[in-house]
Amino acid sequence: MLALFLAVSAPAWAQQATVSKNGMTPGTAAAATPAAAAAPTGAQGAGGGDAAAIAAGDALFKNNCAQCHAVNDKVVGPALAGISKRRPISWIIPWVHNSSKVIASGDEYAVKLFNDNGKQQMPAFPQLSDKEITSIVAWVTSQEGGANQTAGGATAANAGAADGQTGAAAGAAAGGYTDMLLIVLVVVLIVLVVTLAIIANLMKDVLQGRKDLDGRDIEVLNQRFDWAGLYRSPVLRGIVGTVFALVLLYEGVQSVMAVGLTQGYQPTQPIAFSHKIHAGENQINCAYCHTSVYKAKSANIPSANICMNCHSQIKTESPEIKKIYRAIERKQPIQWVRVHNLPDLAYFNHSQHTQVGGIQCQTCHGPIQNMEVVYQYSALTMGWCINCHRETPLNTKGNAYYDNLVKLHDKSNNAVPFTVSSNGGTECSKCHY
CATH class of the missing domain: 1.10.760.10 (Cytochrome c-like domain)
Structure with missing residues (x-):
């Protein structure tokens, strides 16, 4: 088993050693070097x-x-x-x-x-x-x-992004080795259990054929597990009943806590718009359609004329695109179904998070670039927001407004990073006033 473990995990260890030694995954240096070398040439051109x-x-x-x-x-x-x-x-x-x-x-x-x-x-x-x-x-x-x-x-x-993809591929390979190792160990354990069971039966058959066993040995050899006694045991029944009651209580509490939550909500839209095609395959920036995403309280729904910037010439015969033409001809807005909807009692400013905080769209909306039909990825509950404010460090570099606050924070909480919560981000009046 030790030899098998070393043989399976050696490639992953070797790869990890290479990463530690060079500070990058194998192939990253080779991938980054041409792009870096091309920069001066591009500058001349x-x-x-x-x-x-x-x-x-x-x-x-x-x-x-x-x-x-x-x-x-x-x-x-x-x-x-x-x-x-x-x-x-x-x-x-x-x-x-x-x-x-x-x-x-x-x-x-x-x-x-x-x-x-x-x-x-x-x-x-x-x-x-x-x-x-x-x-x-x-x-x-x-x-x-x-x-x-x-x-x-x-x-x-974007050489750094390419390097990140290389590192992700290396991490996936290492994860593959770990999965393979776990599978091998499970198979070995199953084989050991079956082998022990076969050996126990063989030994029992051998002992039953011996003539020199006394009454006590024969009694031990022929004894069987009392399943009926175990079933009638009040201790076992008490344990099973307690576990069953706890499971019911847990499911009941979870059901009550989920009232009003819409995580996973995925409505059918009037036009079959695919974020996977637009934001994923064609890499259209979110701000091109949602023009106020970095400068307003809300991220606006794009108007039909933004769609027509491209679709006046692209896929003009598509049945879905023709729905846009009809909306423009009738001078009627497209009735998109809202997916993310916070209650009126909570104040949320989109630009404060995207522009000031530098939060990426995927942080809250999930892998939007892979969604054919958009759905609510995050819980968007108060606890979810508070946890983010407690865990997200605040970027204070180059902003003199935070200098004294950071000094006071570091004086009393030097080991804890300066987070949104440290700046009052978990006070009730920040979101409810």
């Missing part, structure tokens, strides 16, 4: 832009542009390769801020671009600064001639 600007442009492109544009292929809008050569940055910036205004000014290039793309109106992005738009152009320039970046290829900006 961007016409003087540095690696930081290109990395920032990568993130900005994925969050704002990838829904309609690719670098080397036409999607909804034209391919962006060569944009820095076709138009100066002084033209690109006002175009991104408000393309309708540029077209209305009579700019010949803008009018031709508008007509050549089926008079599809480009959304305005007034929130992007001149520096951010320049970073996007620098990143596009660095990617010209390469693979389509909307597929999420490895770049200097």
Whole structure:
């Protein structure tokens, strides 16, 4: 058994040793090196832009542009390769801020671009600064001639994500070795039990054939377990009755506590919208459709015109997309069924969590990018919120507002991290007032 244990677990130990020695999983260094090496080259290709600007442009492109544009292929809008050569940055910036205004000014290039793309109106992005738009152009320039970046290829900006996937794969492999080891141990134990039972029966047969046994030995050899006596035992009946009563009590309490909870709620929507296709496969950023997710108390439901930014040209014959056309023609909103609904007695600010707290969508909404039909992933109970406030450290770096609070906290609770609860996040008046 010891030899079998060592043989099965040796690969996992070797892999763990490699991780500990290098500080990364096998293959991570190889995967990260090309992306890291490509950053300076991309910086040169961007016409003087540095690696930081290109990395920032990568993130900005994925969050704002990838829904309609690719670098080397036409999607909804034209391919962006060569944009820095076709138009100066002084033209690109006002175009991104408000393309309708540029077209209305009579700019010949803008009018031709508008007509050549089926008079599809480009959304305005007034929130992007001149520096951010320049970073996007620098990143596009660095990617010209390469693979389509909307597929999420490895770049200097997402090399860390690729490394995380490699580490996750290594962890899954280690978990596979552990599962295999447990299966082997269970099989060995079953074999041992069966073997012992066979040996016991053989020994009993041998002893029954002997003639030199006295009466006491024969009595011990022929004795059988008294199952009827065990069944009639008041102690056993008391134990079984107590366990049964406790199980009933537990289930009753759980049923009462679950009254009003809607975790797992998954209503049928009027249009079969798939988050798996949009947020997962096509990597559309949540803020593109839910435009107020980072700046308002509530994350808004997208209007039909946001859908039409893409679906005026994509899958136009789909029966589900035609429902959007009918809603627009009738000037009626789409009657989406609300999934997440907090009671009116609780105050919740969405932007305070996403923008200030930096909370990712998946923290509360679960793996939304894998859901065909959205369902309520988290309990959204008061206890669930309080536990999060007690366990989530507060990012206070660079914010002078927290300096004295952190000092006072560390003076009396140095071993405990400064959490949302430390800042009063579990006081009743924070959510109920």
